[in-house]
Amino acid sequence: MFTIYAFDEVSSTNDVLKQQYHIYQDHSVILAHKQTKGRGRFDRVWESQEDLTFSILLKNNYPNELIAPLSVVFALKQYGIQTSVKWPNDILIHGKKLCGILIESIYEGNEKVATVIGIGINLSKKDNLLTKADYVSLPKEELLQKILIQYDQLMMAKSSFLLSSISQYSYLSGRSILLDGIIWKVDGIEEHGYLRVHHQDTIRLLKSEEITLEAIYEKE
Incomplete structure (x- = not known):
């Protein structure tokens, strides 16, 4: 069961929990109606107000x-919206x-004490990102509840179900990627979120925090 704490404005919902994790109990959710310094991977800035x-x-x-x-994919599917997961x-x-x-x-110290999962979904049109981003027009609080329900259920799912589901919705499966100048x-x-790729007889398991995809090619 999740407990939701709603704020009109924060710099970053992830930062709130990282800085004050000792105050909030397990399964706390920070919801921000406006986020001024949201971040993605490699500290890319993502600001939002209506999302x-x-x-x-x-x-x-x-x-x-x-x-x-998967919790996002399954929640959106309840609205008849089909999506895919682009690793990572x-x-x-x-x-x-x-x-x-x-x-x-x-x-x-060296002990892991908590994990923070930040999720941002475009619910409004971004004029400056038309070619790269899209949005859905859905009720914000209702969508949040659906995602949290899915998350709670998936935490009890077997890893085999998670792997088969992510394979079904994976955008990259069957495609080729450019990495370190090699296709x-x-x-x-794979399990734990590794991306399995091969080039000729060489196989690599990629960690999301280690690499950036240089290019993605369509399925042959």
Whole structure:
């Protein structure tokens, strides 16, 4: 069961929980109606006002990273909206970015004490991002509740179900990517969120925090 704390404006919902995790209990959710310094991977700035931006704090159970994107995909599916997961942290609609996810760990010394899962979904048109982003017009609070219900249910799911589901909705599966000047064929997503790729006889398991995809090629 999640407890939601709503704020009119914060710099970043992830930062609120990272800075004050000792105050909030396990399964706390920070919801911001306006986020002024939201971040994506590699500290890319993502500001929002009309969109759905929230973060989840988990202290006692560190979930499989596949749960966050699948909870969004399954929640949107209830509205008849079909999306795909672009590894590692984007949800796409019509090939354009609809949602971004940022998962961060909190440590005390060498001990991991909490995980923060930040999710931002475009619910409004972005004139300056027309070619790269898309949006859906949905009720913010209702969508949040649907995502949290899905998240709660998926935390109890077997890893085999998570893997088969992410494979079904993976945008990259069957495509090729450019990495370090080499074109790699994407085989799929492995347990714990690794991307499995191969080039000739060489196989690599990629961690999301280690690489940036230089280019993505259409399926052959």
